[in-house]
Every structure is written in C-alpha cells, then in structure tokens.
Amino acid sequence: MQAVSRLPLGRGLLGRHARLGALAVLAVLPAVLSAQPRPTRPAGLRLYAIEGVRIVTVSGSVVEDGAVVVEDGLIARAGANVETPPGAWVLDGAGKTVYPGLVDAFTTLGHGGEPSARAGFGGGGAGGPPNQEERNHSWGPDDRPGTSSWLTAADDIDGGDDRFEQWRNAGFTTVVSTLHAGLIAGQAAVLNLGSFDRPREMVVATPVAMRINVQDRSRTYTGYPGSSMGVLAYLKQFYYDAMHYRDVWAEYEADPSGKRRPEWDISLEPVRMQFAEGWPVLFPAGSRSDVGRAIRTTREMGVAPIVYGAQGAYAAADLLAANGIPALVDLDWPEPPRDGDPDAEPALEQLRLYDRAPTTPGALAAAGVKFAFYSGGLDGPGEVLPAVRRAVAQGLSEEEAVRALTLSAAEIFGVDDRLGSIEEGKIANLILVRGSLLDEGARPEAVFVDGELFEVDAAEEEDGDDETEEAAGGGPEDEEPGAEAEAETGTEEDSRPGPRRRGRMGRRPAGPDPATPPVPMSADKGPYRDDPATLIRNATVLTASRGTLANTDVLLRDGKIARVGAGLDAPRDAVVVDATGKYVTPGIIDAHSHMAATSINEGSVNVSSMVTIEDVIRPEDLGMYRALAGGVTTINILHGSANPVGGGNAVIKLRWGADADDLLIGAHKGIKFALGENTKRDRNPDRYPATRMGVQDVIRQAFLEAREYMEEWDAYEESGSRGVAPRRDLKLEALAEILTGERWVHSHSYRADEILQLLRLAEEFGFRVRTLQHVLEGYKVADEIAAHGAGASTFSDWWAYKVEAYDAIPHNAALMTERGVLVSINSDSGEEIRHLNQEAAKAMKWGGLDEEQALRLVTLNPAIQFGIDDRTGSIDEGKDADVTIWEGHPLSMFGKAVQTYVDGKLYFDIDMDRERQAAVRTEKKALLEKHTEAN
C-alpha cells in the first residue's frame, strides 16, 4: 500500500525534541503509528519553521539558505534572514530544498474516469456501437447531448479515491479536478490534497473552468452530434443559447413587472455564470490545426480557452502566444507500441510526434506561452517527474519546468493569489526534497498541504517501484516476439544496449536517450519556390477561356497572372521556366472532394445545416499534396450525402502547409444537399425519411421553418432591434441564407425524377440550385436543368455501383453541355482527383466535346459554379496565378503535371519532389532508428 505517514506533530512529541531534525525522528515512527487510530487531522501544529533550507520560491529568486515559517496553514514568512518566531516548532532543512507544492493541472481525481489522454480531433463525436438506451439518443442540439454543465468537480468528491494519497505522495499538493463524461462535461475545481476525509475542505476554488470534450469517449449519448463538425456546431449553438438565455434573464430581471418569467434552464444557467465571471473552457487540442479550431470555436462561444493535450503544440507555440492562450501539456509522451508489428512503419507525422512531443514545453516557454503539466495517461504520479525531466532534456529550463508544475498552473486557473509559490500569505503547500526536484530519482520526503505535514515513506515507495517493474518488465512473454522480429528484419543485436531493456518504471522499454536532440525535420510542406515573378516561356497554353495559344509566355507576378503573350521580356527579378514542348493550363479545380477534413458526414439528423466543413479542415492531409501533383490547385470540400440537408462546404486552395484559415478563399457560401439512396437507407435507430417522398418533405419542412425564423428576425429588426434579439439558430440561419441567396445549394443527386423535384422545390421557395452533384441522370432532364439555371458536376464514367447509378452514361457531361448546362467533372475521390485532366478528356471520347470544352469541365466551369471565376479557372491576365505545366498533352493519357503553381508559388515540381521524397526518407529512417529500433 501507499506510503504516507500522517504525523500528528503534537506538542508532546516534538517538544521533547525541539531543534532536532524533525524528519529524521519522524521517519522511524510509522511502525508505531500504524497501530494507532487513523488521525482525522494533524492535531494542532499551528506554528512551525523549516530552517536552514534552500527555498525555491518560484515567484522570486532562489534562497540558498533560509527559513519558511508556517502559521495556521499559511506561509507567514519565507526568506534568507527569517527568524523563527518564539514557540515555533522547528524542522531542520539542511541539505534539502523546499518547493511550492506541485499542481497536476488536469485530472479527474475524486471523480473517477480517465482524463482524455490523447486530446484532439479524431473524427467522430459519439463513438462506438449504439448500445445506449433510446432515451439517450439525441436528435439535435435541443436534446443537450453529452451536457452536464451544472455538475461541478467540487461537489460529490469521492474521498475514498486512492489517487489522492498517491498523488500527494508524489508531491502534488493540488490538483485541478474535472468531470470527464460527455461533451460539455462540467465545471472544474481546484482541490488541495489535504484532509480528503472531509472533501469540502479540499476545495480551493470553484468553478475555475468548464471542461469541453470533442469526443464523447464515455458514450453518454448516441445520435447528434455524431461527427467532429457536429460537435463544434453543437458547442457553438449551446453557447449561443446561453448568450440568449443570459440576455433574456437580464432583461427580465431588470424589470420583471408585467413580464412573463423566462424558463429556468439547468444546463444554461452555469454558462450564464461563466459569462458573468469570465472563467474559461478547457478545450482539447493536440496538434496545430486543433489549436486553430480551438481558437475559432471558442471565439464564437464567447469564452477564453485553455487548451489541453497539447503534445503537438511544439508546432503551434506561435499561435498560442499570439492569442494569449495557455496550454496544459499531457506528460504521457507518446511512444511506439512495444509489441507491434516490427515491419510496421508509423507515418512521418506520428514519428515526429514521438520525437518532438517532449520538446513542446521548451517551445512553449520560448514563445512565452503560459503552460502547466498534467499526468494524463501516465500510469501514476510517480511518472510525472521523469516525464518532466524528458522535457528538460529537450530544452526546457529547470526553472520553467518547476514553474509549470506550480505557479503557472495556479495562474492559469486564477488561484495564484493563494498558492503556487512560496510567498508570505499564500497557502502553505510545500514539498521538501533532498537535493533538487528534477534530479534523477528525486522525490519529495515531506509534503505540506494547507500547512499540514505528510511524510512520504521512502521504503514503501521503493517497494512499489519494484513490484511494478516485475509485473510489467520484460518477461519472457514480452521478449520473445521482439527477438523473432529481429531475426526477420536482420537487426543487429549489438545495436540494442542492454540496460535500456529495463523499463522506465517497468512500464515500457526505455526510448532513446532523452537528451538526444530531435531529428531535424525535412521541409515536407510549403511551396518549393516563392518567387516575386516567374516567366513560363514558350508553352502551348490552353487558356480554358479563349482557346489554345501556341508558343506563348505566361508571366506570373505577385501571385497573379500578369501577362500572357508571345515573346515577353523576362523581368529582371523573374525566374524563367523554359516550357518549350510543354503545355500550360489553369490549375485544375475539383468541384467535389472529401479530403482534408476531420469529418465529412453529420448523418445523425436529416437536417444538419448547422455544421460546416469549414470548422474541420485538416490541412495536414497529404491528399492535398498528391492532388497538387495531379495539377489541382483548388478543391471544393463537401459534406457527405447521408442526409437531405447536409452541412456547409469549404472551397480551399491547396496551399500545402498553410493553416486551415489560410486555405479558404472566400468562395460564395455553399451547403450540401442530398437526394436518393444515401439519404433514405436504413439506419439504427430509424431516421426519417425512408423514401424519396420523405426526402422532399424534409427539405420542404426545413425551408418552412427557416421562413418562420426569418420572419421572426425581420420583425425584430423592423421594430428597431429593441430588446432581446431572437435566439440564434445555426441550423435555420444556414437555411435562411439559402433563401436570401447568400448560400448556394450543391445537391447530391442521381435520378432524373429526384433532380426535377428538387429544382421545382427550389423554385417554390424562390431560389436556384447552384449545382447538382453527380447528377448521373442529368442527361435525361438536361433541358430542365438548363432552364432552371443549375450547374451540374458529374463523374466521367462511373456507373452501376448502385441502382440509381445504373443508367449513368459516360456521355452525360457532353450531353448536358450540348443542352446548355454549365458542367464540371469532379473526383469525389482522393485518387480520381489526381487525374481529373483525363476524366475531362473522356467527355471528348464519349460525346465529342472539343478540347476547350473538355478542359473547362475541370477549370473554368467549376470556378463559375463556386463563384471564384473572377479569380481562377482560366489563363487570363489579372487572375490568380494558379497554373499547371504539363509534359505531354493534358487531355492525353500520357500527359503529366510537372509543375503546379498556386498564387504564383511553386507547390509541386516533379524534380524537386524527388529531392523532398529523399529528404523525407532520410528523416524517417533517422526517426525509425531512434524511436522504434531502440525498443
């Protein structure tokens, strides 16, 4: 069992041994004490002093030889020339250092459950099988899925939680405790780990933050939100609701007389308090793009974030610093699985995280980001200091490390006025350590919480270590597969130093030497070149707008196409690219893609217009680079087709390496609709609709509701916007935008009949469908589509994968074009996008389009469909320099992209790609050697 002796430092005992080394004496006591009744509270050591001790105050400078006087649980005096007051009991601190008590900045202590160890955006919201009771199924934000905002970690603390004692033994005097279940999980509290027999006395401050999860790992609900974008939409809606609630109550309370009393809402009430008091939300963010999402989302929520997880924040320190956002860093540094497939190669991104996560604290410190640590997925608090030491070995100063463990955490949660440093007047949360806290093997010998002394029993602690080691260390079962693996891969036995086989805390084999500097990162992202001007010389230019120009030069300057013509003079600062024998086209535009997003479908509900892909863009997706290599410069990322009304789209340029916000190009807002089989198929639980009649009905009902919503807002605005504005509803707002023309509908469709019905429904509501996506039977109603004014975006030659695709013909694009429809060809696939030029050429074979008509299918036409044709889609002066150079004719099977420019920057170059590949391989090899073979 755990190893603390609670020492009643009673007068009788210490009185006889005044001025002796108190700890030396106390150390022999446990055996005696264990026979005694468990003390409820140290009896009355009101005043004492730790003398002759080194003091790391954290807030000020280190005192090499001083004293700390504790009176009534508070620090009365601390410093170099502090006199021990008369009557004080004295502890000899010679050879020791006193620190502020450590703070574990994100736990579930007292409440069970796991803190989210690997915070970040995985994909889904509600996970796992639908094993919940029907009553936990959520059909929308009004069901308040995963919401327990009214619960506080200060309430209902389980005093019997073993972890309290474990944590205190490891030097933690304070933890931030959170509730873990759901999405809006509840209020966090700061707890002191003193007399947890009376939990109320533990609470230092509450509430200090609202914990948010973006995945409901405890599966408190099924249904909506079922995706990462759904979760973000829900969080926003919930906080908008809270703002409205706040305003409604404020208006009422200002003058209740004659007003109907607003309804009290248990879930919104705490947020009203949060707004008033200004406490932040704990928001998960593992990577740079997660941090970006946290910033955007919390900005809309009207609250400040503290991000947790943050292991990949080494790449986001600038973002956090610029936005003044603090971070809680999970100390459970990621490592490769120990008994996995020896031939399996983790992806570069993953390897880099293994390598660089421990550099995050150093990077945050250097950038001036306030950060603290938490034990996260570590096996126990005893692993905290070794993990911190790894961060120190990777560039974090010891001083910053100690600060992160103490004062920074207090500051982040607004309790630095009472704890976190050794200062007069603060709570006497202290730890006494022989030597220095971050020395190898260092651990606290005594822990003081609220002035109460708890001694850590050295002997028992050691035993604990050994047990763990035996239990989890390399037994024969664990070693054998490793040995076989070596035989197979031919790894030299000698390359595995013996001592490393012994696990850190017996948990895993040790990784690389913690001080080894990180493997240099190759430049795997970003443009290859960014020149002020590029002159592409003597190419065959397929303009897509005005035919093909032979022997023509194209000058790119400052991100734009500056000149197109024969024999242009090369400006002095221009890089000249000889394109003799090569072809130039506008960058390819894919009108229908599902890459570069953390989720695609919010299919839990039949109308999910509150969600948008823009919230979940994933700029790390390698698919973007691969598409660049196929000559693509712009893509339209669409919501999936699981429901009649899907979510918002995102039109992005493939600026590989840029942040999500910098990919968006301000295309006309859009939304995905869907008809037919995907929307009506069987679901569990049943979801309306199950027929094409129902699909149409869902859409019509949604617009009727949106009209009412608009009327409500119009009435409010017409009355001079007095009083409380109507509740903002993200779902209806998006639908209303369709009715006002601010948002265009891009509808998944197959059959001619459903296409026609949607067109008529749109006409009923006074808008035009912007594009029909897939539209495989569009050729049957091409006249109707043209008359309505909808565009069409289809596949070149896919068919027969389902009933509604059985009448698809490869002549569709050509036939619709012939009938006056504005047509594009899209990929809907990570592979097809890499040769959309060929897909366009198929419309020449099947249906006889000419070269320019075919090229327009994947350039100018989709640009028009998304309202970006003033900027891109053709080789015309003044447009963005989105240009692809091809070797071989681009409408031939043998043409291949050799250079792709986005905004005049060279993002793909077939030769430089080889160099990049080589650099990535070199980096990967070094990372693999360092992180997997050493294990």
Place this chain on the structure above:
Amino acid sequence: MQAIRKCGPAAVALVLALGMAAPAAGQTYAIQGGTVHTLAGRAFVGTVVISEGRIVAVGENVEPPAGAEVVDATGKHVYPGMFDAVSGLGLTEIGAVDVTNDSREQGNFNPHLQAATAIHPASEHIPVARANGITLTMAAPQGGDGSIAGQASLVGLDGWTVEEMWVEPGAAMVIRYPSLGGGGGFRGRRFGPPRSWRQQQERYEEAVERLDEWMDAGRRYDQAAKAGVDMPRDLKNEAMAKVVGGEMPVLLGADGERNIRNAVEWAERQEIRFVITGGREAWKIAEWLAEHDVQIILSPTQTMPSGLDEAYDEAYANPGKLHAAGVKIAFATFNSSASRTLPYEAAQAVPYGLPHEAALEAVTKNAAEMLGLGDRIGTIEEGKLANIMITDGDPLEIQTQVTDLFILGRGVSLDNKHKSLYEKYRGRPGRRIVS
C-alpha cells in the same frame, strides 16, 4: 457487303446481325488495309483473315479468300483484343444490391466452384466493356484473406449463352494468400481489440497451415485417385488435385511487400503454377521477384500510394519498375463496371516509366502467356482465337475510338446500354407539357 466496306456504325450493326444470325464459327472476315500490330513482331499494313473463329492468315500480301466479308481498315489500326486479366464481368450487376452479386460464396474453401456457372451473359457490363476493346477476361470469384475462392473462368465477351463465351471455364484457382499483420489497428487508429505481434503471427500461421492442409488433402486425393483407390468422389479435393498437380495455375492474391514475399515462398514450397495478383508494393522487391521468375497481374495503377509517406506516384511507377527489373506484368481491373478502363490502367504507367509497347502487351498477350494460354490467345498470329480490335488510334489513349471488334471470330456490336441511352436522350425533343 458494300456496307461493311464502309465500316461505319451501321456496318457494325450489320456485322452483329450476321454474327448472331449465322452459326458463329462459320464466318470468314478479311480485315484489310489497316496497320496490323500483331504484338508478335513488327507492325505492318496488311490483312488479317479470320475464319471458323480463328485467325487463319496474317500478312502484308494476303489475299482475302473467296466469300470473305471484307472489313476496310484503311487508316486504322488492328490490334489483338484487350484481355482484362481478372474481372467480375458477368458476376455482378449492381454493386450495392446484394442479390445481383455472384462473386463471393460463403466459407473460405470453395475450390470446386466455377465462375462460369454464374456468369450472366446478358449483363449490361459486358457490352460496355466491349465497346472499349475488351474482348477477353477471366471472371473471378472473390474470397477473403487466406481463402480459396474458386475457379476463374476465361471467357470471350460475346455469346448468347455462356457456353458460346467460354474459352476455359476452369482457367485458374483464386487464392488470397493470408496476410501477416494488421488487425486491431488502421493508420494509427484503433477500431478493434489491438493484437500483439505474437497474436498476429499466430493468426497468420494458422491461416497458412489451413492452406497447407487443403493442398495436402488435394495431393493425397490425387495420389489415391491415380492409384485407383475406390473412394467417394470429393469435389473440393478433385479441384485441388488439379492445382497441386500443376494442371491449373493459381491466381495468388498478395499486395504488401511482405505478403508477396511470403506468398511466393509458399507457392514455391508447394511447387504450384502461380501468378501473383494485386502486387501493389511489388516494386519494393522487383529484383527478388525477377530472380524468382514471378509474374504479376497488377491491380489498377490509378490508385493511392500504399502508405502515407510513399511517393505520390508510387502506384503509377510500380509497373515500370517491375518491367525494368524483368518481371512480367499484366493489367487487370478486378472490376466489372470499370473493365472498360483497362487500357488507362496501363497507359497511366507509361509517363511514369513503363515503355508504351510493354503497356500494350500487358493488356493483350502477357496474361494469356502467364496462364499458359499463349498458344491460343493474346496476339494476332495464325491459329489463334480471333480476338481483334480495330481502332482509329493508340488503344491506350482516351480519345481513341474502337471502330470494330471481333471476339472468338465473331464480329460483334459496339452498341450497349450507354450508347442507346445516349442516343435516346440526345434525341429527346424539347419539353412537351400539356396544360
């Protein structure tokens, strides 16, 4: 015959009508004036004569026999018809509708099942594939990891009944070699209970043992049968006997580098005739495969790289690297509705290193040779089955049109569901609404 000389669409329709009306084997055609790419030697402008289902004469100065129907191919190109080495043609109609799918039987040991049994000669997919020059395919049953799914059937893509279509109903045994590794993890994300390396190995070894047992049983059965032992007939062992005896080649599915290596070593131990199918990461061990004389029917070139950090063009460059190392390759779509894209799977490899001629061979004759059918199909040579396409250009190019097609000696129609829908709706008059 005048119409045929003109050789427009109407002529093709007439060819079809004649082909279907008369006993197919009796027809004689003389294809004249085109550039003949025999794929058995240099190209030349000349004549190909087809009779009784076979090529009876090929040459620059061949006179059409009396009574032959002359097909004027002047200015055009004459090639062997394309061979989609593995497909699902005839075995599936609508992917998402289970009841239209006949490619995957229950269980993992079905060596006695034959694709030809279930090939639907009226499938709309067949004329669609045909219109782009696909004349032959091995329609193959499918199975899961470590399964023996059944026998692929070599068929010509024309016939009123499957009997008129088939060339070899038991052309090859389809075995999916068990993969080692995987399970419990996908791209770093867990979706099932994680398996340790040891568990993965155990599963793999069990699967291999199962395969070995099936092979051994076939061997014992074969020996007993040859020794004249009186025993009940066992259809599965009977089929396996053909495999272990080397009579029937195996289409041995393997994609990953380790998977391919293990599969090849297993097949060598078993001393069977085999062709690897899939081969996505084969380039990684191209030299080794060449040393072992391994042949591969590649899955589509237009596919994503095998791993996150692989080069963007890994799959595009795979065929060229294999060819350069001396590994014999063929292409297949492993699909039904996409069978017509076969030439593009080959063409995609050309700008990434595969010589054009090699690409062409890999969609015509290579697979035939791999399966031991090189004496019957694959090239334009006297005595071979007459599978011939006439094109207006390079058959690997998208814009090229196939103008005439001969399958098993029959001139066949290039009409199909797509073309007729196109023509029907192209002819749709303006909207007519009665009010």
